[in-house]
Amino acid sequence: MIGRLNHVAIAVPDLEAASEQYRTALGASVGAPQDEPDHGVTVVFIELPNTKIELLYPLGEESPIQGFLDKNPSGGIHHVCYEVEDILAARDHLVQSGARVLGTGEPKTGAHGKPVLFLHPKDFNGCLVELEQV
Amino acid sequence: MIGRLNHVAIAVPDLEAASEQYRTALGASVGAPQDEPDHGVTVVFIELPNTKIELLYPLGEESPIQGFLDKNPSGGIHHVCYEVEDILAARDHLVQSGARVLGTGEPKTGAHGKPVLFLHPKDFNGCLVELEQV
Numbered sequence: 001m002i003g004r005l006n007h008v009a010i011a012v013p014d015l016e017a018a019s020e021q022y023r024t025a026l027g028a029s030v031g032a033p034q035d036e037p038d039h040g041v042t043v044v045f046i047e048l049p050n051t052k053i054e055l056l057y058p059l060g061e062e063s064p065i066q067g068f069l070d071k072n073p074s075g076g077i078h079h080v081c082y083e084v085e086d087i088l089a090a091r092d093h094l095v096q097s098g099a100r101v102l103g104t105g106e107p108k109t110g111a112h113g114k115p116v117l118f119l120h121p122k123d124f125n126g127c128l129v130e131l132e133q134v
Numbered sequence: 135m136i137g138r139l140n141h142v143a144i145a146v147p148d149l150e151a152a153s154e155q156y157r158t159a160l161g162a163s164v165g166a167p168q169d170e171p172d173h174g175v176t177v178v179f180i181e182l183p184n185t186k187i188e189l190l191y192p193l194g195e196e197s198p199i200q201g202f203l204d205k206n207p208s209g210g211i212h213h214v215c216y217e218v219e220d221i222l223a224a225r226d227h228l229v230q231s232g233a234r235v236l237g238t239g240e241p242k243t244g245a246h247g248k249p250v251l252f253l254h255p256k257d258f259n260g261c262l263v264e265l266e267q268v
Contacts, residue, residue: 001161004184008142008214012259021258025231026216027135048216050138050184055259075259077211080142082160082182097159124155125146125189125209 002082007052012075015057079128087133099123136216141186146209149191213262221249221267233257
């Protein structure tokens with residue numbers, strides 16, 4: 001069912017410093033910051049040859065990233081995103097297998113303009129899993 | 135400098151249950167467990183179309199994964215592994231940029247039989263980074 005790893009998201013306490021580090025110390029191709037007000041984050045995408053790293057920084061008062069950074073002030077790996085062909089079929093299959101979908105259970109539009117869902121990290125070895133329909 | 139994302143490693147409290155979940159609930163291609171006594175882990179590789187997920191479970195008395203699972207009993211994302219062409223050149227460049235290499239600073243042979251190094255997570259936004267020479 002799951003396809004490609006679309007991205008790994010890393011929450012960072014300083015988006016400019018993290019971008020600069022990936023650009024110069026790690027020598028990667030780093031994009032410009034993009035505000036995603038619907039998701040309460042500013043994101044920077046790092047293009048690797050086979051997938052992306054998504055740097056996440058809080059945007060606005062109710063950012064879902066702020067609590068994570070409060071607990072992990074240095075930052076940390078926040079989630080992985082797997083691609084699926086049919087997000088509703090994937091959701092229904094996962095719910096039948098006992099997994100919990102976060103929020104209303106209905107897909108939202110993600111940072112790439114595609115439908116996304118998040119699965120409960122407690123059901124996936126402490127790993128927050130995003131599914132994105134491609 | 136960094137190339138492909140070689141894998142994302144997830145530490146899990148129950149390797150069999152996690153393997154079965156990736157196989158049936160997430161419908162992925164899941165390999166057989168491999169003991170890596172030199173690294174104190176048993177690993178299961180999940181092959182995605184563009185990269186791999188590495189499930190990690192402690193092996194032996196001094197597994198480096200045990201402390202992580204003690205702190206995160208449900209498991210969690212443990213590290214990301216980026217490929218590099220020349221691991222010594224990459225290390226020297228990173229050390230010059232102020233990053234710390236874990237252990238002796240010399241590459242070890244990793245789970246794929248290739249030279250690997252780990253970088254200090256505090257220097258990389260709380261994210262443990264493995265470099266693997268390919």
